């Protein structure tokens with residue numbers, strides 16, 4: 323059962339307290355797929371990774387393409403290794419550009435897109451987008467989406483029984499400035515349940531989509547909040563095997579970014595992987 | 607030089623619908639454009655089932671082979687904030703299309719000049735990292751990537767012409783048969 327399918331099926335499957343509905347049964351009718359099993363799989367994967375690194379294999383920055391604890395990955399990852407392209411003429415070493423016509427000034431304030439103000443804890447999230455050489459990614463598109471403060475997405479297929487907020491869609495976009503900086507004003511998203519396994523909950527997160535100077539630098543990721551107690555239970559967060567790499571997905575609370583009587587501030591700097599366009603300006 | 611460690615990739619998940627797709631995302635040129643071609647296909651998972659929640663992105667050269675692109679893919683109305691439609695003159699080179707309930711997608715574009723392919727980026731729930739591939743509009747002897755592939759796998763990158771101006775490009779995310787699984791690409795940071 324995949325997470326979206328399962329969440330879509332939620333309305334049709336009443337959940338009796340203490341009894342897992344049929345769609346939560348593990349294959350073979352062995353009972354619900356328990357958090358303990360998922361957690362054990364996560365620990366096993368992380369330990370195996372640590373052993374490989376100790377044996378001299380390189381540290382990894384990203385998740386493996388198949389990560390068993392995240393059940394939706396099972397049928398959707400390629401079995402064949404990717405083919406490496408080193409062609410300096412590759413089209414992918416250039417990429418789409420965006421400009422002032424592609425965003426409006428209000429797009430980066432998710433609290434001002436409706437007649438009223440959304441419920442929740444108002445936050446600002448700001449950061450700098452760099453390539454791996456440390457060069458700022460200028461004038462590029464940053465897009466975000468998130469659940470509302472109650473953990474509910476404004477999406478027809480999300481039927482988590484938490485309230486929708488008529489004043490919150492949870493979508494924002496902006497262009498990075500001349501230094502690679504972006505800023506969003508929003509509300510802190512709530513944690514939400516999903517159907518990867520019994521009692522599966524996602525830690526609070528904001529989805530981010532970014533473009534670099536080259537198509538090869540495309541990044542879609544999720545920003546997490548510091549100290550979330552759900553981290554160790556979540557197969558998506560833990561799909562990244564390297565502890566330090568996981569830490570790079572967690573925003574920092576930055577008191578200097580908090581605005582008195584108004585909002586709490588978080589900093590989330592982003593480094594895009596992949597080769598940059600060959601025509602970018604030299605490193606600063 | 608020590609490269610900065612990158613931010614890890616995470617899945618796009620199932621709920622990007624209000625954020626990423628936009629009206630006209632698959633129309634790099636308007637319907638009725640005399641030189642338009644259609645590129646379309648299905649996305650399938652490892653069980654052969656259509657993937658109804660994938661998001662495909664395309665980047666390509668303009669008909670003259672230019673790769674500078676142009677802004678204006680998702681122009682916005684400054685009064686209402688609504689999508690105002692793509693720049694009607696400049697070819698932006700970028701498309702974004704979600705698959706439909708049957709895992710199908712369609713792109714309306716112009717034949718790229720120079721390099722004979724469209725770069726494709728696949729996002730989907732279940733993909734922890736997006737996947738790159740290429741749609742070649744014809745078999746291209748001499749293309750360094752195609753020439754490097756086993757002929758059976760090479761075929762997965764060729765978007766054959768089904769009828770005049772209509773090209774078919776199916777994407778198989780996984781297959782027990784290596785010849786059936788779409789060739790995906792990796793671009794190392796060097």
Ligand SMILES: [Fe+2]
Nearest residue numbers: 527529619621
């Ligand atoms: Fe999410």
